[in-house]
Amino acid sequence: MRFEVTVLGSNSATPVYNRNPTAQLLNCNEKYYLIDCGEGAQQQLIRYGFKASKIDHIFISHLHGDHYFGLIGLLSSMHLNGRAKPLKLFCPEPLKEILELQFKHSETVLRYPIEYTFTNGHHPELLFENADLTVHTIILSHRIPCTGFRFDQKKRLRKLQIAKLEEAGLDIAYYPMLKRGLDINLPDGRIFLNADYSIDSDRPRSYCYCSDTIFTESYFPSIKDCDTLYHESTFMHDMLDRANQTFHTTTLQAAEAAKINNAKRLIIGHYSSRYKALQPLLDEARTVFENTELAIEGSKYTI
Amino acid sequence: MRFEVTVLGSNSATPVYNRNPTAQLLNCNEKYYLIDCGEGAQQQLIRYGFKASKIDHIFISHLHGDHYFGLIGLLSSMHLNGRAKPLKLFCPEPLKEILELQFKHSETVLRYPIEYTFTNGHHPELLFENADLTVHTIILSHRIPCTGFRFDQKKRLRKLQIAKLEEAGLDIAYYPMLKRGLDINLPDGRIFLNADYSIDSDRPRSYCYCSDTIFTESYFPSIKDCDTLYHESTFMHDMLDRANQTFHTTTLQAAEAAKINNAKRLIIGHYSSRYKALQPLLDEARTVFENTELAIEGSKYTI
Numbered sequence: 001m002r003f004e005v006t007v008l009g010s011n012s013a014t015p016v017y018n019r020n021p022t023a024q025l026l027n028c029n030e031k032y033y034l035i036d037c038g039e040g041a042q043q044q045l046i047r048y049g050f051k052a053s054k055i056d057h058i059f060i061s062h063l064h065g066d067h068y069f070g071l072i073g074l075l076s077s078m079h080l081n082g083r084a085k086p087l088k089l090f091c092p093e094p095l096k097e098i099l100e101l102q103f104k105h106s107e108t109v110l111r112y113p114i115e116y117t118f119t120n121g122h123h124p125e126l127l128f129e130n131a132d133l134t135v136h137t138i139i140l141s142h143r144i145p146c147t148g149f150r151f152d153q154k155k156r157l158r159k160l161q162i163a164k165l166e167e168a169g170l171d172i173a174y175y176p177m178l179k180r181g182l183d184i185n186l187p188d189g190r191i192f193l194n195a196d197y198s199i200d201s202d203r204p205r206s207y208c209y210c211s212d213t214i215f216t217e218s219y220f221p222s223i224k225d226c227d228t229l230y231h232e233s234t235f236m237h238d239m240l241d242r243a244n245q246t247f248h249t250t251t252l253q254a255a256e257a258a259k260i261n262n263a264k265r266l267i268i269g270h271y272s273s274r275y276k277a278l279q280p281l282l283d284e285a286r287t288v289f290e291n292t293e294l295a296i297e298g299s300k301y302t303i
Numbered sequence: 304m305r306f307e308v309t310v311l312g313s314n315s316a317t318p319v320y321n322r323n324p325t326a327q328l329l330n331c332n333e334k335y336y337l338i339d340c341g342e343g344a345q346q347q348l349i350r351y352g353f354k355a356s357k358i359d360h361i362f363i364s365h366l367h368g369d370h371y372f373g374l375i376g377l378l379s380s381m382h383l384n385g386r387a388k389p390l391k392l393f394c395p396e397p398l399k400e401i402l403e404l405q406f407k408h409s410e411t412v413l414r415y416p417i418e419y420t421f422t423n424g425h426h427p428e429l430l431f432e433n434a435d436l437t438v439h440t441i442i443l444s445h446r447i448p449c450t451g452f453r454f455d456q457k458k459r460l461r462k463l464q465i466a467k468l469e470e471a472g473l474d475i476a477y478y479p480m481l482k483r484g485l486d487i488n489l490p491d492g493r494i495f496l497n498a499d500y501s502i503d504s505d506r507p508r509s510y511c512y513c514s515d516t517i518f519t520e521s522y523f524p525s526i527k528d529c530d531t532l533y534h535e536s537t538f539m540h541d542m543l544d545r546a547n548q549t550f551h552t553t554t555l556q557a558a559e560a561a562k563i564n565n566a567k568r569l570i571i572g573h574y575s576s577r578y579k580a581l582q583p584l585l586d587e588a589r590t591v592f593e594n595t596e597l598a599i600e601g602s603k604y605t606i
Contacts, residue, residue, distance in 0.1 A: 076369075
């Protein structure tokens with residue numbers, strides 16, 4: 001099952017050096033989950049060949065503009081392009097008023113429903129669940145209420161070896177039991193061990209997204225043992241004071257968060273506009289956590 | 304004096320084919336006037352090498368998102384980049400509430416004042432005036448209140464031929480009189496004809512911007528005799544019914560507006576997303592008004 005994230009925006013605060021404000025597109029089993037939506041996210045979706053119509057779930061971490069100013073444009077374009085199916089929007093509650101005020105003054109009555117789920121900035125919760133994954137909030141510590149998101153794939157059923165089963169002549173009525181990992185004892189005495197006729201599904205993977213936060217242990221339980229951790233890394237570590245003042249983290253802190261919490265891989269992003277070259281941020285993070293990568297717009301990261 | 308407009312966004316409704324929603328930057332005597340501000344306008348400013356800090360006046364025609372969704376991001380970036388000088392914003396009144404609601408929820412207290420002037424959708428008025436130009440509204444007819452803008456350069460003073468004057472030994476106290484076109488009769492009997500010592504300034508030019516409108520004579524008086532008319536031309540003329548339904552104009556109507564009102568040049572833009580190739584729109588408009596050009600992003604049009 002496909003489980004990969006594409007970076008659409010990698011810069012903090014303002015667009016610069018051809019870098020855009022934060023947005024990411026998660027593809028889980030060919031369903032699109034948009035995570036944050038900075039200005040220009042819809043242009044970035046087009047640039048990298050993603051159909052916005054395939055997005056049914058949008059997650060907004062907080063109401064600093066570099067994480068949501070592109071949302072109203074994306075929602076409007078979905079409307080103008082004839083969308084009818086519902087869109088699930090997970091966000092801080094005031095975003096509803098912000099969107100509705102703008103629809104009101106443009107006299108726009110959306111052709112599709114937006115189904116809001118409001119995040120709370122106080123305690124982690126299960127936000128969403130379907131056959132493919134669960135999404136929990138991560139309570140970050142920023143200047144305004146801010147939640148990250150943890151996406152956990154669900155364990156899939158075992159994959160059947162159909163050709164072998166057909167040769168052995170097992171009735172297909174028993175297939176679901178094999179998929180669930182059971183052995184089959186037929187009334188005629190034949191035994192079908194599921195290990196002989198099915199293959200275990202892939203290990204479920206997890207992706208944690210920490211958009212904007214100061215370095216604090218309080219959110220560590222929520223990001224434990226994930227496969228890929230995206231963690232903001234606004235500054236190099238010599239700017240630690242500035243990071244603390246602005247409730248952001250440094251490269252070394254992002255790397256520490258990955259290390260302490262046993263992440264398999266770290267992606268850093270949300271770069272301050274003071275950094276044109278990004279290699280120094282990567283080099284610094286790798287001194288603490290080797291398996292670190294830069295968030296680069298248009299790049300796809302398999303989780 | 305420089306008087307030129309750069310197209311930052313040329314598409315209607317939604318971004319597509321690498322075309323962005325509407326925004327234009329007018330440079331009059333090295334002062335920047337931003338006209339509409341669709342999503343991504345700040346990225347476009349960067350792309351084409353314009354400093355947003357030089358923009359002191361912004362004009363928003365109406366509250367359809369493709370004309371203003373980029374404004375909140377631009378204003379936020381100005382704040383984050385340390386702007387202190389006031390910004391004059393000419394717009395429909397509800398935009399103030401839309402902006403303030405977003406600043407409130409991001410807990411942003413702008414470091415610079417926004418000085419609002421609200422447009423009215425009912426009658427043309429003088430909106431702004433400085434040493435270089437006047438700006439009047441053009442009352443367009445769209446689905447919601449919508450004003451275009453007419454920028455008229457002011458006639459400048461005559462340019463003195465300093466070397467010649469110094470050789471003739473005229474006291475500089477008389478220079479302002481010559482600049483204003485007066486002749487000088489000195490007490491000693493010498494006569495300085497201003498035609499001998501000064502050159503007339505350039506003819507003042509005018510630029511009219513008609514963002515979104517149905518074709519109607521009601522706004523014609525406001526666009527009479529301009530040097531360059533930008534007129535939306537959302538559709539080819541075979542889509543006239545659709546243009547009328549959506550309160551937009553066709554290529555032929557834009558060309559008629561230019562012809563009837565004696566424009567020297569026409570720029571068409573605000574293209575429907577149904578047109579990937581634009582040459583057919585240009586060809587059609589030129590059947591009625593030869594001196595027509597396409598609005599192309601990044602292109603600069605000297606007025």
